[in-house]
Structure formats: C-alpha cells, structure tokens
Amino acid sequence: EAGVAQSPRYKIIEKRQSVAFWCNPISGHATLYWYQQILGQGPKLLIQFQNNGVVDDSQLPKDRFSAERLKGVDSTLKIQPAKLEDSAVYLCASSFLFDGTDTQYFGPGTRLTVL
Amino acid sequence: DQQVKQNSPSLSVQEGRISILNCDYTNSMFDYFLWYKKYPAEGPTFLISISSIKDKNEDGRFTVFLNKSAKHLSLHIVPSQPGDSAVYFCAASAQGGSEKLVFGKGTKLTVNP
Numbered sequence: 021e022a023g024v025a026q027s028p029r030y031k032i033i034e035k036r037q038s039v040a041f042w043c044n045p046i047s048g049h050a051t052l053y054w055y056q057q058i059l060g061q062g063p064k065l066l067i068q069f070q071n072n073g074v075v076d077d078s079q080l081p082k083d084r085f086s087a088e089r090l091k092g093v094d095s096t097l098k099i100q101p102a103k104l105e106d107s108a109v110y111l112c113a114s115s116f117l118f119d120g121t122d123t124q125y126f127g128p129g130t131r132l133t134v135l
Numbered sequence: 136d137q138q139v140k141q142n143s144p145s146l147s148v149q150e151g152r153i154s155i156l157n158c159d160y161t162n163s164m165f166d167y168f169l170w171y172k173k174y175p176a177e178g179p180t181f182l183i184s185i186s187s188i189k190d191k192n193e194d195g196r197f198t199v200f201l202n203k204s205a206k207h208l209s210l211h212i213v214p215s216q217p218g219d220s221a222v223y224f225c226a227a228s229a230q231g232g233s234e235k236l237v238f239g240k241g242t243k244l245t246v247n248p
Contacts, residue, residue: 024178062139062224062238063179076235111178121232126171126178 022046024127026112032133038100041130045093045114051075052089053124054097055111063111069095102134138162139227141239149247154212156242158225161206165227169236170199170210173222182223183210186231215246 025044033039045052051070055063066085068076071092080087084103089095099106109129115122140159148154158168166187171179185192185199185208192199198211212219225239 060240062226062240063236064238065235068235113178123181124236126180128176128178 024112024114024125026110026127026130028130029128030131030133032135033102035104035134036101038098039102039132040096040098041110041112041132043095043097043112043127045095045112046116046125049114049116049125050092051115051117052095053113053115054087054095055113055126057109057111057129059108066097099132102132104134107132107134136161137239138165139225139237139239141223141225141242143242144240145243145245147245147247148215150217151214154210154215154219154244154246156210156212156223156225156244158208158210158239159206160208160227162227162229162237163206164229165237166230167228167232168199168201168208169226169228170197171224171226171238172219173224173241179224184232212244215244217246217248220244220246 027042053068054066057063066080067087069089072089087097109131111129113124113126115124138161169184170182172182173179183194183197185201190201201208222241222243224241226236228234
C-alpha cells in the first residue's frame with residue numbers, strides 16, 4: 021500500500037514570496053491533516069479535512085495560509101506571502117475513518133526555508 | 136501554553152537495557168494518548184496508544200503506562216535496540232481521539248550498541 025505522498029520535499033523562498041505544497045493521501049482515506057512542525061517543536065495541526073470539508077482550521081493563520089482538498093482526495097496548502105517564522109516542516113497526514121479517531125499516517129514532509 | 140510536555144530533550148541508553156520516556160499533560164479533558172516515532176527526513180510513525188480507561192497497554196517490546204491522577208504517561212522499551220534510535224513524540228487528544236492531536240516537543244532517544 022502506497023503511503024502519503026508529499027511534494028516538493030524541500031523549498032527555499034524569499035520572504036513575501038508565495039509557496040504551495042501538495043499532498044496525496046493514502047487511497048480511501050477520508051480524513052486529511054496538515055501540520056506545521058517548527059524546529060525543536062512537535063507537530064501542530066493547521067487544518068483538518070473530512071473528505072473535502074473543513075473540520076478544524078482554528079490554528080490556521082488565515083490571513084496568509086489557505087488550503088483546499090480537491091474532490092476529497094489530493095490537497096494543497098498555500099502560503100502567501102511567506103514570513104521568516106513560516107520556516108518549518110509541513111507534514112500531511114491521512115486517516116481512514118471519517119471521524120478521524122483511527123491511526124494517522126504521515127507523509128515525509130516538506131521542509132520550507134524562508135530567507 | 137504547552138498542554139503536553141516532554142521535559143527530557145534527549146535520552147541515551149545501552150543496547151539491551153530499558154528505555155523510559157516520559158510525558159506530562161495539563162488538560163484534564165485529554166482521554167486518549169499516543170506515542171509516535173520519527174526518523175530523520177521521515178514523517179512520524181504511530182507506535183502505540185492508550186485510552187484513559189486503561190492504565191497500561193503493551194505491544195511487543197513497547198509498553199505505555201498511564202497515571203491519570205498524576206497526568207503522566209511513560210513509554211517503556213525493553214530491550215532497547217539500536218534501531219529504536221529516533222525522536223519520540225507524545226500526543227494527546229480529547230473525546231476518545233476525535234479531537235485534534237496535541238503533540239509534545241519530543242525526546243531524542245539514542246541506543247548505543
């Protein structure tokens with residue numbers, strides 16, 4: 021079974037530029053998550069989708085971050101414009117159950133560096 | 136406000152000995168707890184979980200203990216192997232796991248041959 025795919029794996033941009041990350045969850049998984057992991061910290065949930073609907077985006081900085089889940093499968097996370105403090109690893113995860121109570125499977129992450 | 140705390144940034148043990156990783160939480164609404172393992176350049180991998188209705192859960196070499204009154208859980212690895220060297224994250228959730236996971240900062244475990 022293929023795991024969660026993410027691209028790109030690494031991205032370096034200047035502050036005020038925009039950037040987008042892509043995630044392809046495990047086939048059949050209803051719930052998709054985007055996490056931000058700053059160096060030395062644990063992952064922090066940014067947004068949770070059930071199919072293509074948003075369940076929780078309470079920690080998403082909506083003035084600069086946006087996310088969508090196309091047709092309930094793939095998802096993109098966008099930052100526009102980026103700030104220095106956005107430097108982090110962005111992790112995508114998915115789980116099978118609609119209510120998200122089962123195991124979350126994580127992708128390898130995208131490491132973003134904002135200069 | 137850090138709701139899940141892993142106060143030891145690192146731990147070093149000898150191969151074959153026991154590794155004990157600790158985690159404390161402050162939110163009394165948390166009732167489901169998990170441990171994830173993370174190797175460099177990979178995403179976290181689920182290791183073991185425990186519900187607040189239990190005080191112990193075991194899976195092979197891995198055992199998680201939960202002390203609800205102290206709001207403390209620990210992960211025991213016996214015997215420790217060099218392949219266990221990784222960062223271990225404690226995570227907690229409310230509503231039986233349906234609420235978002237809150238992660239600790241992680242503990243880097245090094246198992247020396």
